[in-house]
Amino acid sequence: MAEIDHCCSTQLIDGDGGFNVAGLDNFMRTTKLSNCGLSYAVVAIMGPQSSGKSTLLNHLFHTNFREMDAYRGRSQTTKGIWIAHCVGIEPFTVAMDLEGTDGRERGEDDTTFEKQSALFALAIADIVLINMWCHDIGREHAANKPLLKTVFQVMTRLFSPRKTTLLFVIRDKTKTPLEYLEPILREDIQKIWNAVSKPESHKDTPLSEFFNVEVTALSSFEEKEEQFKEQVAQLRLCFFNSISPGGLAGDRRGVVPASGFSFSAQEIWKVIKENKDLDLPAHKVMVATVRCEEIANEKLLHLSSDEDWLALEEAVQCGPVSGFGRKLSSILETYFSEYDVEAFYFDEGVRNAKRKQLESKALDFVHPAYLNLLGHLRFKALEDFKSKLEQMLNKGEGLAASARTCTKSCMLEFDQGCADATIRQANWDASKVKEKLRRDIDAHTSSVRNAKLSELMVTYEKQLIRSLSEPVESLFDAAGRDTWASIRKLLTLETAIAASEFSTAISSFELDRSTVEKMLQDLRDYARNVLEKKAREEAGKVLIRMKDRFSAVFSHDNDSMPRVWTGKEDIKTITKDACTASLRLLSVMVAIRLDEKPDKIENILFSSLMEGSVAVASSQDRSITTSDPLSSSTWKEVSPKNTLITPVQCKSLWRRFKAETEYTVTQAISAQEAYKRSNNWLPPPWAIVAMVVLGFNEFMLLLRNPLYLLLLFIAYLLSKAMWVQMDVPGQFQHGTLAGLISISSRFLPTVMNLLRRLSEEAQGNQTPEAPRQQSSLAFESFWNQNQLNPTSSIPESSVSSNISASDGGIEYSSPNLTRRRNTKIQEAELS
Numbered sequence: 081m082a083e084i085d086h087c088c089s090t091q092l093i094d095g096d097g098g099f100n101v102a103g104l105d106n107f108m109r110t111t112k113l114s115n116c117g118l119s120y121a122v123v124a125i126m127g128p129q130s131s132g133k134s135t136l137l138n139h140l141f142h143t144n145f146r147e148m149d150a151y152r153g154r155s156q157t158t159k160g161i162w163i164a165h166c167v168g169i170e171p172f173t174v175a176m177d178l179e180g181t182d183g184r185e186r187g188e189d190d191t192t193f194e195k196q197s198a199l200f201a202l203a204i205a206d207i208v209l210i211n212m213w214c215h216d217i218g219r220e221h222a223a224n225k226p227l228l229k230t231v232f233q234v235m236t237r238l239f240s241p242r243k244t245t246l247l248f249v250i251r252d253k254t255k256t257p258l259e260y261l262e263p264i265l266r267e268d269i270q271k272i273w274n275a276v277s278k279p280e281s282h283k284d285t286p287l288s289e290f291f292n293v294e295v296t297a298l299s300s301f302e303e304k305e306e307q308f309k310e311q312v313a314q315l316r317l318c319f320f321n322s323i324s325p326g327g328l329a330g331d332r333r334g335v336v337p338a339s340g341f342s343f344s345a346q347e348i349w350k351v352i353k354e355n356k357d358l359d360l361p362a363h364k365v366m367v368a369t370v371r372c373e374e375i376a377n378e379k380l381l382h383l384s385s386d387e388d389w390l391a392l393e394e395a396v397q398c399g400p401v402s403g404f405g406r407k408l409s410s411i412l413e414t415y416f417s418e419y420d421v422e423a424f425y426f427d428e429g430v431r432n433a434k435r436k437q438l439e440s441k442a443l444d445f446v447h448p449a450y451l452n453l454l455g456h457l458r459f460k461a462l463e464d465f466k467s468k469l470e471q472m473l474n475k476g477e478g479l480a481a482s483a484r485t486c487t488k489s490c491m492l493e494f495d496q497g498c499a500d501a502t503i504r505q506a507n508w509d510a511s512k513v514k515e516k517l518r519r520d521i522d523a524h525t526s527s528v529r530n531a532k533l534s535e536l537m538v539t540y541e542k543q544l545i546r547s548l549s550e551p552v553e554s555l556f557d558a559a560g561r562d563t564w565a566s567i568r569k570l571l572t573l574e575t576a577i578a579a580s581e582f583s584t585a586i587s588s589f590e591l592d593r594s595t596v597e598k599m600l601q602d603l604r605d606y607a608r609n610v611l612e613k614k615a616r617e618e619a620g621k622v623l624i625r626m627k628d629r630f631s632a633v634f635s636h637d638n639d640s641m642p643r644v645w646t647g648k649e650d651i652k653t654i655t656k657d658a659c660t661a662s663l664r665l666l667s668v669m670v671a672i673r674l675d676e677k678p679d680k681i682e683n684i685l686f687s688s689l690m691e692g693s694v695a696v697a698s699s700q701d702r703s704i705t706t707s708d709p710l711s712s713s714t715w716k717e718v719s720p721k722n723t724l725i726t727p728v729q730c731k732s733l734w735r736r737f738k739a740e741t742e743y744t745v746t747q748a749i750s751a752q753e754a755y756k757r758s759n760n761w762l763p764p765p766w767a768i769v770a771m772v773v774l775g776f777n778e779f780m781l782l783l784r785n786p787l788y789l790l791l792l793f794i795a796y797l798l799s800k801a802m803w804v805q806m807d808v809p810g811q812f813q814h815g816t817l818a819g820l821i822s823i824s825s826r827f828l829p830t831v832m833n834l835l836r837r838l839s840e841e842a843q844g845n846q847t848p849e850a851p852r853q854q855s856s857l858a859f860e861s862f863w864n865q866n867q868l869n870p871t872s873s874i875p876e877s878s879v880s881s882n883i884s885a886s887d888g889g890i891e892y893s894s895p896n897l898t899r900r901r902n903t904k905i906q907e908a909e910l911s
């Protein structure tokens with residue numbers, strides 16, 4: 081178990097070779113040796129056992145190494161190796177007291193520890209005091225000779241000379257002056273050096289290359305204590321500034337910085353114990369490596385718990401931090417500087433390499449905070465871009481120009497933020513984040529642009545629907561030969577208008593030519609689709625349209641007046657015309673003809689179906705020939721895409737059309753026959769012949785009697801007057817029953833009116849009020865007649881038809897009856 085003298089000295093290595101790590105660490109800590117850098121010196125002393133080594137060190141350095149009690153006999157006092165801080169000497173000096181050589185305690189053959197401790201002292205110490213008795217100088221079998229041999233032999237195992245100062249302290253000096261003793265001693269030393277077997281590389285290397293040899297002599301401590309103390313005090317002065325040039329250890333080499341002393345000593349002892357050669361340069365590098373790494377790790381540890389850093393890291397979690405780069409640089413610089421100070425004395429190569437590692441690790445450690453900050457900057461810049469762009473767009477500025485302006489300002493803002501976040505110690509690259517920001521800005525611009533373009537597109541699509549749908553419907557209503565030409569014209573015109581307006585509207589988007597072309601093409605395609613869709617929709621209503629067309633042609637004359645079936649009309653021709661018109665409408669509706677390709681659909685339809693239409697009038701069906709061109713499901717010249725009604729569907733439609741219009745034709749034929757019957761008021765010829773044969777006698781009687789003839793004439797005149805007055809043919813125009821009712825209601829007023837007029841004419845004394853009264857009566861008669869009409873079974877059209885008044889033939893119609901009645905009164909008054 082290693083001993084620790086808490087007063088002054090510490091056992092570094094015990095007698096069994098155990099290294100007192102804790103003791104050394106405690107020594108380093110309490111004496112603050114670690115802070116000394118290279119400003120420290122190690123002085124070791126070796127020599128025979130009980131030769132006064134400890135006594136000398138204690139007087140020389142004011143240490144407290146254990147000394148032998150002279151009154152108890154000469155025995156081993158110091159076991160192993162001890163160290164102590166030399167009080168009052170600058171620079172910091174460590175005294176190392178080694179176990180004495182030649183000790184009887186270990187026996188003559190056990191020199192292992194002796195060699196190990198000698199090698200350790202040479203590797204660690206800058207100055208080695210070699211304690212020797214004065215009377216041993218020049219003696220062949222002096223006690224110090226084996227010791228020197230050992231020293232010189234192990235020296236070669238250190239690989240390179242350290243220029244250790246060997247200070248020979250001659251104890252118990254005699255009256256012989258030192259001037260005489262020293263050459264003899266040096267000669268002895270040289271002899272020993274020459275005798276020592278050396279490696280090939282140092283065969284001819286002089287002793288001076290390895291050691292500075294100094295000699296001093298002291299009086300006996302026991303016999304001339306005062307002189308001894310004085311001489312020691314003088315010698316003590318040599319240890320002040322010992323490491324400065326010219327000092328005792330001014331030439332020393334391969335010094336390990338103080339902070340690495342503990343580790344270095346441990347490693348050296350370990351190597352020595354393992355009986356390996358000591359490669360001091362490599363050892364120095366190794367110590368530097370370990371120590372620099374330790375220092376760097378210590379700095380990293382302190383950085384991670386640095387209050388300023390923790391505050392900065394916390395702040396950056398929440399948002400951008402102004403002056404981030406400056407603050408972080410300062411924090412890092414503190415620890416890097418500390419490293420530089422502490423690692424300053426270690427091997428430069430190692431130090432720099434470890435410094436780089438420290439920087440790299442420290443930067444890696446703080447980099448997430450930097451990235452976090454960049455993330456905040458990017459987010460902020462993007463949000464600013466969005467709001468600024470929206471504001472500019474709300475002011476009515478163009479998208480492309482606005483996006484450019486906003487991008488520029490936001491990128492500048494981001495760049496400034498990045499510059500503020502940059503630290504001196506690193507060349508961090510924000511370009512990826514900047515690229516991401518740029519991509520985000522572009523994506524947002526693109527999404528806004530797409531939304532705006534979609535809005536515009538929808539607007540113009542609606543405009544196209546508005547401008548195409550109703551006109552196209554109207555054109556299909558009046559379907560004829562020019563329908564598709566008109567539709568094409570309409571499509572071209574409206575598409576051109578929409579495309580032109582759309583081009584103007586999107587000019588502020590600054591789209592490339594191909595995109596604009598594509599959008600315009602989309603708009604054109606949309607217009608075409610609208611038309612095609614409308615055409616399909618209208619094609620679905622083709623049967624209704626055909627029937628309407630048929631009805632329009634069939635029920636109206638050339639002046640578009642409703643047709644009255646009087647029997648003079650050629651129903652067959654009219655039916656054919658109506659069917660032709662309907663078929664033409666069908667031929668228009670069967671295909672989309674937006675590409676102006678001629679086709680023969682109309683001819684096919686007419687040649688295949690028109691004979692069938694005539695058959696409607698004649699109520700005859702013709703069988704379909706086997707080479708029927710309408711038995712196909714496609715038109716020859718029309719693609720399926722443009723087909724609205726297939727040939728087969730045409731045939732089916734035509735069949736339904738015929739069936740559904742047949743009733744109309746039949747009705748017309750019936751109406752015509754009824755009209756003929758109602759107008760044929762003469763009795764049948766056989767009745768006339770019978771009347772002539774049977775009434776011949778009465779007829780002759782009438783002819784012979786002029787009075788009967790006169791009465792007959794008067795009756796004829798009255799009948800004729802009544803016929804004209806009551807407009808008998810007109811009343812029967814709407815059917816027999818209606819005619820009879822109308823005539824019966826008008827008969828009595830007409831007779832009364834006629835009789836009154838005749839009597840007035842006979843009297844010949846008309847009053848001035850007479851014309852007015854006549855007009856009034858005539859109007860009342862007319863009014864009474866018209867009041868009956870709305871309740872009669874006469875169709876609505878007849879209500880609005882012209883009505884001849886008895887007093888002047890002025891036209892009236894029931895919707896404006898009241899107004900016209902007033903007009904009538906005024907006109908009658910005027911007349």
Ligand SMILES: Nc1nc2c(ncn2[C@@H]2O[C@H](COP(=O)(O)OP(=O)(O)OP(=O)(O)O)[C@@H](O)[C@H]2O)c(=O)[nH]1
Binds near residue numbers: 130131134148150158
């Ligand atoms: N003759 C003589 N004796 C001395 C001198 N200095 C010390 N001594 C005596 O030598 C004895 C041993 O002294 P230490 O200082 O313990 O010797 P040491 O070499 O440290 O002994 P170890 O540590 O056991 O090797 C003591 O009794 C001292 O009084 C000296 O200068 N001359």
